[in-house]
Amino acid sequence: xxxxxxxxxxxxxxxxxxxxxxxxxxxxxxxxxxxxxxxxxxxxxxxxxxxxxxxxxxxxxxxxxxxxxxxxxxxxxxxxxxxxxxxxxxxxxxxxxxxxxxxxxxxxxxx
Amino acid sequence: xxxxxxxxxxxxxxxxxxxxxxxxxxxxxxxxxxxxxxxxxxxxxxxxxxxxxxxxxxxxxxxxxxxxxxxxxxxxxxxxxxxxxxxxxxxxxxxxxxxxxxxxxxxxxxxxxxx
Numbered sequence: 001x002x003x004x005x006x007x008x009x010x011x012x013x014x015x016x017x018x019x020x021x022x023x024x025x026x027x028x029x030x031x032x033x034x035x036x037x038x039x040x041x042x043x044x045x046x047x048x049x050x051x052x053x054x055x056x057x058x059x060x061x062x063x064x065x066x067x068x069x070x071x072x073x074x075x076x077x078x079x080x081x082x083x084x085x086x087x088x089x090x091x092x093x094x095x096x097x098x099x100x101x102x103x104x105x106x107x108x109x110x111x
Numbered sequence: 112x113x114x115x116x117x118x119x120x121x122x123x124x125x126x127x128x129x130x131x132x133x134x135x136x137x138x139x140x141x142x143x144x145x146x147x148x149x150x151x152x153x154x155x156x157x158x159x160x161x162x163x164x165x166x167x168x169x170x171x172x173x174x175x176x177x178x179x180x181x182x183x184x185x186x187x188x189x190x191x192x193x194x195x196x197x198x199x200x201x202x203x204x205x206x207x208x209x210x211x212x213x214x215x216x217x218x219x220x221x222x223x224x225x226x
Contacts, residue, residue: 033215040222041222042220045216088215099156
């Protein structure tokens with residue numbers, strides 16, 4: 001199956017700092033999503049981005065499908081950005097609709 | 112998009128008992144997915160539930176332990192049976208929508224603690 005690797009595993013930021021989270025995947029995909037898991041366990045959809053670049057407020061994401069990686073940028077971080085960020089991929093052409101998740105990046109933003 | 116209501120949001124259960132988690136979607140979907148997230152870990156797929164057929168379980172998960180119902184196209188339940196402390200996890204249901212049914216949406220999750 002597809003392998004998904006996220007880096008860094010842990011990240012501590014001062015409020016206001018910028019950061020880049022990376023997701024590498026081992027095979028072609030037709031879905032790549034970024035999620036934020038809040039302290040209550042809820043998964044929040046950030047981006048559906050199998051290719052290209054998207055922006056939503058202070059967050060943006062870029063997926064370079066041909067090179068099999070995606071980046072999530074967080075600018076001017078806030079304490080509410082704390083939590084775990086997951087990258088997940090899917091290749092439905094293989095006949096499976098199973099999402100494969102990375103291990104996540106745990107982000108802590110301190111005041 | 113999809114709005115998914117999952118309940119209960121959390122529960123504390125005695126070992127040896129069972130808990131049924133419900134998942135309601137605001138629109139009809141072909142497949143519903145159940146995930147487990149053990150403490151400090153990533154998400155692992157338990158099973159895929161299709162309406163009108165038996166659920167398909169992933170390696171390491173069995174129907175006797177995690178029976179699933181899918182009575183219609185907007186609802187599913189997952190039961191965690193004969194619980195032990197090792198079952199303490201967050202359980203999440205998910206659906207996939209979009210042109211190729213590939214964008215995933217998740218319920219709020221059920222945080223289960225077994226004592």
